[in-house]
Amino acid sequence: MKMGYEKRKSMYGYGFIALWFVGALVFFLIPLVQSFLYSFQDIRPDTGGMVGGWVGLEKYNYALNVDPNYRQYLVSVLQTTLWKTPLILVFSLFVAVILNQKFKGRTFARAVFFLPVIIATGPVFNIINGNMASTGNSDASQFSTMFSTDLLGELMEFLGIYGISDGVQQTIETISENIFGIVWNAGIQILMFLAALQNIPASAKEAAQIEGATAWEYFWKITLPNVSSMILACFIFTIIDSFTDPNNSVMGRIGDLQMDWKYGEASAMAWIYFAIVLLAVGIVTVIVNKFVYYEVD
Amino acid sequence: MEKVLTTPVSAPKSDEEVGNGMTKREARKIRMRNMNKQEIAYMRRSRLFGIVWPIFRFFILFGLCFVIVYPLIYMISCAFRAPEDMSDPTVMWIPRTLTLEVIQETMEVMNFWSTLGTTVFLNVGCSLVQVASCAVAGYGFARFKFKGRGLLFGIVVLMILVPTQVISIPQYMLFRYFGPFNLINTPLCMYLPAAMGVGIRSGLMIFIFRQFFKGLPKELEDAAYLDGCGPFKTFIKVMIPNAKSSFLTVFLFSVVWYWNDYYVSSTFFTKNQTVALMLKNLSTLLSQTLFNNADVSPREQIVWMEAGCLLAIAPILIMYVFLQKHFTEGIERSGLVG
CATH class of the missing domain: 1.10.3720.10 (MetI-like)
Structure with a gap:
């Protein structure tokens, strides 16, 4: 039997992904469809599998209108993601730019900044966060307890922005109170931005220097366009990371319902949630893609 | 004119010199003479930036590193102290009684x-x-x-x-x-x-x-x-x-x-x-096996919780210390960049 070169190559392609495809079918696609079907059923476990009768959209109605917490949790998770994502992005880009510069102790600083990647994803994060909060040691107050002053208030007074407007002050306070969460959730993003920064051609930097660009101009004209494609990737990663975090309240609620054997309700909630995640990612992709600069090769 | 050109430039003898016996300062003066106003302003700006920025950067990095390392220090500080130290207002970082007991108890429970x-x-x-x-x-x-x-x-x-x-x-x-x-x-x-x-x-x-x-x-x-x-x-x-x-x-x-x-x-x-x-499930496990369902104040429980955290992350932390270089430098070649 003889096959053309192209045809043979494409057969090899199937060969390479065959194992993954079978796995994805069995462990991913079929469960995905099943869970979608569960959400329309009054489902309960029985020997040999799940049994249930069709109830149509009743479970969705339950999730949105009957469940006392779900809608509230949903809104709060959406809100948190909405304001945290841009902050994490700006922060991680800023840190990546700094870590990309040459200075003494850079290796150490890098090692420290990637530490959260190792620790933050697990239950450890919850415990240390909770413990420190309960002893008044978390977030901005950790500095205060160390130096026994209201450092943030003094800083704002020093800058002359204390009490300019309640809105501004509140925003600053929220940010500073959450700095712990932001720093600890930015590890992977910093890593990604750093990789993008290192791909900026040296010639661009040289040209900018000869033309006399300030660091500020350099950032807007060279750095930002070059990392813009990574901004999209980081955006999506941050959103997904925040949505799929097993610690957030919606995920917690779904988990609780599963514990109570209410699989239909749990599936309906999970699917509503998933639809929102998809929508959010879609919107972000469309918006950010307009600003992304792709180098033409 | 020709004489100047034929004179070989002598190599700098020390760090302060740039050649021809000129110090860096003198050389800059000569260069500045040929510049227009804008260029001088640019030079000044970039010099000022070069001095201020590293200081600024140090403070930012120090502060942020502190935020990251702080929980680890807290963890270590808690894990090796006696539970009573938690309620002692004079104990902030360094425990009054150093002990391995908490670690051992947590290890048993886990x-x-x-x-x-x-x-x-x-x-x-x-x-x-x-x-x-x-x-x-x-x-x-x-x-x-x-x-x-x-x-x-x-x-x-x-x-x-x-x-x-x-x-x-x-x-x-x-x-x-x-x-x-x-x-x-x-x-x-x-x-x-x-x-x-x-x-x-x-x-x-x-x-x-x-x-x-x-x-x-x-x-x-x-x-x-x-x-x-x-x-x-x-x-x-x-x-x-x-x-x-x-x-x-x-x-x-x-x-x-x-x-x-x-x-x-x-x-x-x-x-x-x-x-x-x-x-x-550590807190449940603790109250079941170690405290025998007795009431232990949540503040004192922190000691065991933090010890548990330390035990849990110790293995990957050690791995990270050894492979840290590959982890932070290797990523740049790992293809995350499209």
């Missing part, structure tokens, strides 16, 4: 060594097979054209997007009634998906590998093909050695994600078998 054994067995094994299967799939997507490739890669993206919680129940049922077997509580329900490239965050890993292999020059394989290598042999003999650092980075990620996972393992394991699960 059944540490055997738990660690199971975790390492699960963790390292799963990571290894996962990296291998994801690399193979990623290579297939990166280098071969076949019908439906776009659609199939859509499944990979879907794997990144779908929260595990959505599919955890059907997966549980799948393993509970896996043909005639009940695989719940066996390592197989972690190993099987990992080996087939559908483990924890496998989608992301396939994605990373695809980006990476796409970035490697095509000539590498063409040479191998001409020499009569089949695609599989080429992959093993040519591509893998070239992708070493990428493999290491992804492997480290994989180890970390498996180590920290408790959602998936709590779905498939009804008993606490991994370190992450133990830690998740």
